[in-house]
Amino acid sequence: MTMNASPGGSIIYLEDVTVEYDGFKALNGLNFFMDYKELRVVIGPNGAGKTTLLDVISGKVQPTAGRVIFGHSTDLAGRRENEIASLGVGRKFQTPSIFANLTVRENLELALARASKGVLATLKSRFTVEQRDRVNLTLETIGLSAEADVRAGGLSHGQKQWLEIGMVMVQDAELLLVDEPVAGMTEEETEKTGRLLQGVAAERAVLVIEHDMEFVRSIARKVTVLHEGSILCEGPVEQVQKDDRVMEVYLGRSREADA
Amino acid sequence: MRTRERWAFLAVAAVLVVVLPALNALPAGSPLRVSDFTLNLFGKFLTYAILALGIDLIWGYAGVLSLGHGVFFGLGAYAMGMHLMLEIGAKGVYQNVLPDFMVWNRVTELPLFWKPFYSAWFTLLAVVLVPGLFAAVFGFLTFRSRIRGVYFSIITQALALCAWLTFNRNAMNLGGTNGLSGFKTMFGFPLNSPGTQRGLYIVTALFLCAAYLLCRWIVRSPAGKVLVAIRDSETRVLFCGYSPAAFKMFVFTVSAVLAGLAGALYVGQVGIITPARIGVLPSIEMIIWVAVGGRGTLIGPVVGAFGVNWLQSLLTTHYPDLWILVLGGMFVTVVLFFPDGVVGTAQKLMARFGRVTAPEHVPAASEPVKTVELTPR
Numbered sequence: 113m114t115m116n117a118s119p120g121g122s123i124i125y126l127e128d129v130t131v132e133y134d135g136f137k138a139l140n141g142l143n144f145f146m147d148y149k150e151l152r153v154v155i156g157p158n159g160a161g162k163t164t165l166l167d168v169i170s171g172k173v174q175p176t177a178g179r180v181i182f183g184h185s186t187d188l189a190g191r192r193e194n195e196i197a198s199l200g201v202g203r204k205f206q207t208p209s210i211f212a213n214l215t216v217r218e219n220l221e222l223a224l225a226r227a228s229k230g231v232l233a234t235l236k237s238r239f240t241v242e243q244r245d246r247v248n249l250t251l252e253t254i255g256l257s258a259e260a261d262v263r264a265g266g267l268s269h270g271q272k273q274w275l276e277i278g279m280v281m282v283q284d285a286e287l288l289l290v291d292e293p294v295a296g297m298t299e300e301e302t303e304k305t306g307r308l309l310q311g312v313a314a315e316r317a318v319l320v321i322e323h324d325m326e327f328v329r330s331i332a333r334k335v336t337v338l339h340e341g342s343i344l345c346e347g348p349v350e351q352v353q354k355d356d357r358v359m360e361v362y363l364g365r366s367r368e369a370d371a
Numbered sequence: 372m373r374t375r376e377r378w379a380f381l382a383v384a385a386v387l388v389v390v391l392p393a394l395n396a397l398p399a400g401s402p403l404r405v406s407d408f409t410l411n412l413f414g415k416f417l418t419y420a421i422l423a424l425g426i427d428l429i430w431g432y433a434g435v436l437s438l439g440h441g442v443f444f445g446l447g448a449y450a451m452g453m454h455l456m457l458e459i460g461a462k463g464v465y466q467n468v469l470p471d472f473m474v475w476n477r478v479t480e481l482p483l484f485w486k487p488f489y490s491a492w493f494t495l496l497a498v499v500l501v502p503g504l505f506a507a508v509f510g511f512l513t514f515r516s517r518i519r520g521v522y523f524s525i526i527t528q529a530l531a532l533c534a535w536l537t538f539n540r541n542a543m544n545l546g547g548t549n550g551l552s553g554f555k556t557m558f559g560f561p562l563n564s565p566g567t568q569r570g571l572y573i574v575t576a577l578f579l580c581a582a583y584l585l586c587r588w589i590v591r592s593p594a595g596k597v598l599v600a601i602r603d604s605e606t607r608v609l610f611c612g613y614s615p616a617a618f619k620m621f622v623f624t625v626s627a628v629l630a631g632l633a634g635a636l637y638v639g640q641v642g643i644i645t646p647a648r649i650g651v652l653p654s655i656e657m658i659i660w661v662a663v664g665g666r667g668t669l670i671g672p673v674v675g676a677f678g679v680n681w682l683q684s685l686l687t688t689h690y691p692d693l694w695i696l697v698l699g700g701m702f703v704t705v706v707l708f709f710p711d712g713v714v715g716t717a718q719k720l721m722a723r724f725g726r727v728t729a730p731e732h733v734p735a736a737s738e739p740v741k742t743v744e745l746t747p748r
Contacts, residue, residue, distance in 0.1 A: 170610065197612035211603040218596050222611060229612045231621045234594040283611065 123148045123287050123317040124169060129178030131164050131341075138164040139175070140341030146287070151313035153320045153328050153349075156338035157361055162321045163206075165338070166289045169319075170203045171196040183286065198229060202285030206292045208272035212265030216256050216275055219264050220247045223279035246282060254278040254308065270301035277308055288318045294327050306331045337361075380583075387417070387576040392569050407565045411640055412684060414572040416677045418637040421575075421582045423660050423672035425629030428586055429622050430658070431666030432595065434602030435519070437623070438654050439527030440630050442534040443502040445649030447631025449538070450501055451638045452551035453485060454494035455562075459555050471553060472546045482544045491558055498635040499628050506627030510620035517616070519605065528651060535650030550645030557639045568640065575636045579673070582629055586669050589625070598622060659702045665712025674714055 122145040131139040139161045146152050154162050167173035168180060171193040180188040188196055197203070211219050224243055227233070239247075251257045254274040259267065264275060273293060280288050293309065294302040302324070310331055312318055322328050328335065328349060335352045337344040345355050352358055391413065394405040422444055429435050456470040465474040469481060487493045509530070513523060541547040560567040589595050597618050600608050605615045638644050647653070657676075664675020679701070686694045709716045 192614070193609045194612050194614045197610050203610045205606075209604050209607045211600040211607065213599050213603050214596055221593070222596055222600055222608075225612075229614075231594060231617050234597060234613070234618075235589065235592045237593050239593075279611065 121148075122146055123150070123183060124319075125179075125181040126165075126168070127179045127181070129168060129175045129180060131161075131168060131173055132176040137341050139168065141178070142338075142342050144336065144343065146317050146319060148286075149313065149315065149317055150334065151310065151318045151320070151331065152334050152336060153322055153332040154336045154338055155322065155325075155328060156344070159340075160338040161341040162338055163291060164341075166203065166291055166319070166321065169196075169287075170201055170289055194229070197283070197285075200284065200286040201289065202280030202283045202287070203289045204273075204276050204280050204291065204293065206295060208269065208276055210264045210267075210272050210275050210279070212263065214264060215261050216264050216267070217247060217251070217260045219275055220250055220278055220282050224282045225284035250278045250282050253281070253311065255304070270297050270305075273297070273301075273305065274308060277305075277312065281312055286316050288312060288316060290318060290320045292321055292323060294322065294324055302327055303330075380580075384576075384580045388573060388580065391576075392573050395565070395569055395572075407568065410572050411568055412681075414568070414575050414640045415637060416680050417572075417575045417579050418633040418640070419657075419660065419676040419680055420673040421579050421636070422630045422633035422657060423664065423676035424579075424582050424586050424669065425626030425633075426657055426661045427666050427669065427672040428589065428598075428629075429619075429626045430661060431668070431672070432590055432602065433598040433619055433622050435619055435623070436524045436658070437527045437626070438524050438651070438658065439530040439534075440626070440657050441531050441649040441651075441654035443506060443627040443630035444634040444637070444653075444657075445534060445538065445644070445646075446502040446505060447498045447634030448638045448644040448648065449545060449551065449634075450488070450494060450497040450631070451635035452554075452644045453488040453545075454491065455554040455557060455638065456551050457485070457489050458557070458559075459553065462555055463553065470546075470551075472549065473544065476541055476544075476547075478544060485544070498631055502627040502631030502634075503624050506624045507620060510623040511616075514616040514619045514623075528654070531649070531651045531654045535646050538646040538649065546645075548646065550643060550647075551638075552643035552645075554639070554642055562639060562642065571636065571639050575640070578632060578636065582632075583669060583673070585625075589622070590669065594618065594621075656698070659698065661712075663701055663705050663712055665714035665716070665718075667711070668714045668718065671712050671714035675712065678713070 124144075124146050126142055126144040129139050129142045129144075130137060142161070142165070144165070154165065156162050164173060168175050169182075169188070171188060171191050174190070182188050182196075182199060182201065186199060188199075191199075211222065214222065221239060221243075224239075224247065226237060248257070248260075251260050254277060256267075256271060256275060256278070259271065264272065267275060277290070277293070280290075290309065294305050297305060306327060309318060309320065320331070332349045334347065335349045336346045337352060337355075337358050339357075339361050344357055344361065345352055391405055391410060394403055395407065395410045397404040422440065425443075426437065426440055429437055459470065461468050463471045463474075465471055467474045469478065473481075488497070513526060518526065537543060538545055538550075539548050545551070554562055556562060557567065557571070560570070562568070590598070597608060597613055600611075600613075601615045601618060608615045608618075634644070660675040660679045661672045662675070663679055664673065665671025679698070683694055683698070686697060705712060711719060
């Protein structure tokens with residue numbers, strides 16, 4: 113694949129990024145970029161650096177070398193996770209990570225984009241009518257209107273995943289990082305999650321990490337294959353599947369990964 | 372506030388602030404009279420309740436277990452105690468302007484850090500600012516470094532031990548093991564007069580009401596939801612765009628200020644503060660009050676602080692050896708069988724049986740205790 117798009121036109125741009133843990137290179141001189149409002153799926157065998165890629169973008173891990181540029185020119189180097197989140201990067205974790213002791217509505221209200229998320233501003237803030245409407249609308253989108261005032265800890269696994277997707281939606285993120293959204297879901301839940309993500313991607317860029325190839329085929333337009341910390345190949349899903357190198361490193365093992 | 376809740380609050384406040392002191396002011400011999408001793412005892416319990424509210428804010432809501440709140444209580448108490456020592460002036464045993472223990476220790480000049488405590492205004496500020504600033508700095512250093520869970524608890528326990536050792540040293544010029552005592556007046560009012568004690572009691576009760584309203588405002592605000600969210604999943608809070616460290620620092624500071632205030636009110640009513648009140652054991656006792664009363668509710672810590680200490684004062688009069696076993700047993704029982712405490716359990720039972728209106732959403736404190744406090748993340 114060629115890397116000829118201008119970095120200025122991308123929502124996220126990683127240039128020559130290396131992440132090293134005790135001599136092991138989780139990412140190795142990775143060059144990666146995504147367009148605004150693009151839905152991208154990243155696949156690759158275990159240990160290929162997929163989750164590290166999300167960690168680097170969201171600020172959980174600082175790259176050993178290289179640059180990470182968000183939007184037109186925001187360098188993410190040295191920024192803390194909450195700063196990066198405020199800039200417009202949302203992240204959904206692999207295991208549902210929601211606030212079990214708050215209600216579903218409160219979960220969304222907490223994630224909601226606000227002028228300031230500092231302590232004093234939060235103490236004094238009250239929700240506007242628009243913000244309430246926004247939360248109600250999102251509740252409908254994720255199909256949890258009936259559960260709005262239920263403690264989130266009591267939701268089913270699939271519902272928790274949708275709630276978390278809803279939370280990153282109301283956060284007004286321009287770029288959404290989603291780690292294995294359908295792991296452990298039933299077929300029906302998987303299908304619904306796919307529709308949800310495609311809806312989300314209509315308004316913002318979404319980067320999905322997934323093992324489930326069937327799910328990847330159902331949602332992906334463009335797929336990036338990571339292997340040993342750098343890009344092995346990139347392109348439309350059909351093309352990637354036919355690539356010999358991909359067959360070798362990934363597809364041969366995909367059934368194991370699904371299990 | 373909802374109407375019923377408001378009436379309940381006003382009724383309790385009226386009993387504490389008006390009725391009890393009024394009954395105390397009845398002439399001696401009246402059947403309804405509340406004795407000076409009882410009122411004084413209640414005053415002490417109320418200072419504990421203020422302290423417990425602060426602990427609940429950081430532990431019950433944000434899920435951060437501090438085992439060092441005795442230190443903040445002590446800072447407030449010693450700040451006020453130093454002023455009271457200086458108020459004694461030359462009326463002490465040694466007829467010296469220096470506090471008696473300094474004369475005894477052959478200190479000839481008042482140490483520099485004592486001098487500002489001649490001023491009542493400085494003292495009142497110090498009561499709040501010293502514990503507050505100390506907690507802010509301590510919180511900044513620990514929370515920014517993402518020290519949490521059991522590690523934070525251990526560090527605060529070490530803090531309590533350090534403070535206890537430090538305040539015990541005679542070289543600190545804070546009275547060593549014997550602490551500060553022998554006070555005569557407080558801002559000019561004689562401390563041995565029932566009127567002054569009644570006044571102190573009323574001020575304490577008013578501060579408790581104010582502290583309750585403050586905590587209530589905090590936990591009902593969106594920031595209060597962030598605190599509960601931190602207890603549930605700190606990482607998620609971070610990725611929602613909030614800085615958990617900033618929120619924890621804030622609530623830790625508020626809770627230290629309440630503890631300092633409680634300490635200052637304690638000193639005038641009890642008449643003595645020693646290092647034994649600020650070390651590891653008293654800090655753990657404070658946690659027990661909150662656990663027994665019910666963390667994650669604001670009524671719980673008040674009930675717990677009042678109830679446990681009242682029980683202690685009743686039991687120690689008759690069975691002094693038994694008390695420590697009862698206290699330990701109570702804690703174990705609550706942890707094993709009633710993790711929501713007396714108030715939390717009562718609220719759940721009421722919600723289950725017959726009451727049409729369930730209590731307002733109370734975050735169940737019982738779940739995260741296993742993951743948040745006892746295991747490292």
